[in-house]
Amino acid sequence: MTLKTFAPRGSRRSLLAGALLGLAVMAGAPAAAKDVAGGKDHPLVGRYDGATLQLYRAKDYEEQRLLTKKITGADIRAAGGRRLSDANAIKVAGKAFRLKYAGPKGRSALEVARNLQDGLKAKGFEILFQCRAAECSDLNGGELYFALNDESPMGRGDIRSGIPDVLYASAVLRRPEGDVYAGVYVGQFGDTPETLVDVVETRPMEAEKIVFVDASAMRKAIDADGRVALYGVLFDFDKATVRDDSRPTLDEIGKLLTANPELKVVIAGHTDAKGGFDYNVDLSKRRAAAVAAMLAKQHGVSPARLQPFGVGMASPVATNDTEAGRAKNRRVELVKVPE
Template sequence: MTPIMHKAVRSLSIVLALTLSHPVFAGLDVPYPSGVERLFTQQTENGTLRVPIGPWSQQSSVPHEKRSGTATVSTFELRATSITPAQVAAPIRQTLRDAEFQITLDCMSNECGGFDYRVNTPIVSPPNMYMNLRDFLSITGFKGSDRIINILISRIGERVYIQERRVDPSADAPVTHSKIKTIAQPTPTTNVSDQFTQTGAVTLEGLDFTSGSTNLGEGPFSILSELADYLRQNPNTKIVLVGHSDAVGGLEGNIAISKQRAEAVRQRLISKYGIQKSRITAEGIAFLSPRASNQTPEGREQNRRVEAVVLQ
């Protein structure tokens, strides 16, 4: 085989490996929840990546380190799930520690710097990666001077997106496997207090509005009782109720409807549960923040909802 043919075959082998398998550090399998699907993979031999090693600050923006070697960028998606970025990250963090990686960055959303972190950190473009500024986690670990990995996890609606950026020695190419290493999905967080702590927002599941109107049904609705208990236990907390709609009809009409439904929930919390009206506001954003496709009846049903968002 001529050198040119050998190089062509080797290049084709690399492409096939990336298409059919998930490359990992030799000796380091990154565990992801079962059901995860790869969206994108790009590998460059003798490449260089800038990897974040700390949160954003006014003094240093987002500090990065450059590492050279076999550079790999991959993204993954987990659909129809209620697990959080923190739950996805827990076994990953432990795997890095067990492999003797030094963790230099481990932060969530505002701790990372929120919007400022996003605009100063390399992110794969949609549709291969999406990032929710309210609900993401970033973790970076390195080992020696030639291995580094950053994993960014973000939740949007019922989907979790993961970006993995890493560099390993060119002389020690990543081992490839036919399947992504997965673990059983952790038990979803359903407690209102825990959800507020982790994401700052709770979807008020199970509400029933009279067909074709903005009137809230008689109930009882356990989620409202739980939300009221949380507000009583945290008397200084204020929330905004945000109404969402499907994409049937125009924007202005749906904004009005979604706000009226949020207001109906607000009035129920005030009249039935005795929550002070000054602690709750209501807004509507129509179909501008979907959590499912509006192309199916099931998706439209999921998009018609009210969320509670912590203000302070």
Template sequence: MSLKIFRQWGVSLGLGFLAMACVVPALAQDLAGAKDHPAVKRFGGSTIVGYEVRNFDAVEFQTSTFKEFDLQAYRRIYVQPPLALEGKLTRLWYEAPGETRSLELFRNYANDLTASGFTALYDSTRDSAAGKYNNFLATLSSSRRDYIKNNRTEYVMYAANVSSLRTGTFQKDNTTVRLIAVDWPKDDRTYKAKQGAYIAVDILETKAMEQNMVVVSASDISKSITASGKVAIYGILFDTGKADVKPESKPSLEQIAAFLKAEPGVKLHVVGHTDSVGSFDSNLALSKRRADAVAAVLAKDYGIAANRLVGNGVASLAPVASNSSDEGKAKNRRVELVLQ
């Protein structure tokens, strides 16, 4: 079966390598608004056909051989756990038409990155244990699958015969680069793809997320509870997949405690909400653990009677926005206080 590259409507789908020694003007026009990242040079004659910048995102980078894909848990299994990083993410898709093939394209990037001081954390072309499907499945991140489901604007790769696909992870200081190079066998009008090779370049610059959530005051909590019987709290924070209340949650916890102390007869359900990323069962359990953790902290650190708070979790069953965008997902990840 042949390789297929699909594109959403609205987007036009070491030192010895001279093509990477300098940035050569593209023969075709780059995607409007797209530009090269300063950490990664462009392969000579290639064109940017996909581009996105996210101020903050989480990415898993492969550092060992992919073993299998657990369809039931919807997760990848590696010989060693992947490297999970957060920070500013730049995603580029380059098209290198003509006689260029994925191995040449990948090796140009890999050699230039290592010559620039990057360390190769993984290189599928050097991994003797990599199987036929390993490279593709291992690098197809959950966020990229979300793009497929939610019709996000970017190129998406499906492969039945992936023998020509090369992948790698490279790191220097706070910058980590993922490469995914693939061959396209012939021009195709349906997919608007040219014969040659394509490479996806993901660049993550590690940084801490800036907190920008407004703390709901005790007075506003009271007003919302009185008016609608509930209030959404966004300032209670957790690490991804964990239920430990982070220290940065203190301002919001202080306001909840102040409200409860001012209203000694009030009892509340503490309800955890998640976005739709991951399996429903795992999110349901996680949302309950987070709600219980909030109730426990209010009792232990703020002197609120434990019998006034009941933890519940509903996972993604009560969204307040669409989960098709990062902004919507952020709104759906919350703790609500509901009057008993």
């Protein structure tokens, strides 16, 4: 004999009403926001619980500046209009990530920022700089926005402008296998915070095994091949400004030309294939001219012995389809001029 159980009549009505109410709530509830396809948290930074990942970018090798000091009008003027420079930021290169999160709704930017900063500290990060609103710049709140958008090679327009309450922190994790740098920006947009995370895992690029070439090796390469490719002459992103860390290679070029006064060279600038052809030719020519000017000024090399030339993207030595290949294509070459 099978026993059947029944709920009392009143209970059955309550259950039915509850089920109908649940269906109605489900039908009217908005769908939960989903993370961007292919995106994932950086394991050393993570996310604030309940936030949604809206943007994910990763590059095998890129250079980033992270703010380490308040942005001032004096520093901007001294840097020729750049908001991030050696005066207020650290320049790091390696595998780079940019992530943007929204939410959770109802939380404050301060709460999200402080939680992320505490999380970095718990993982061993050292906070290099942190600021809120007017503490970030002596000009206006928009300076930090423009610095992170307009001066970052990882992308533009990734955060909204005109947000009055913003917080920023930069940090570094020292590791034997390579330091990790992180920049965390949180802004309040209505009742929803938005977070931008930049991470750079420093490591040598594949071409760095041939970055430094001394004067003797340059001479041997020129005698054997009529040219030498140099990866130690570096420039600010998308500019013809020679970076300070190019000095060792420039000094060796100076030694080469001083020890061989009969040697005349074409200074050929090469770029990767990003950007338009004519733009890259012009950029590479301006970069080559900047190198020639520094050799003449700092090492006394006669300008008559130096011929700047812009090759642009026209003579690659590797594929331009990967960041590692593009890094090999960005170079300066010395080409011997026949006597």
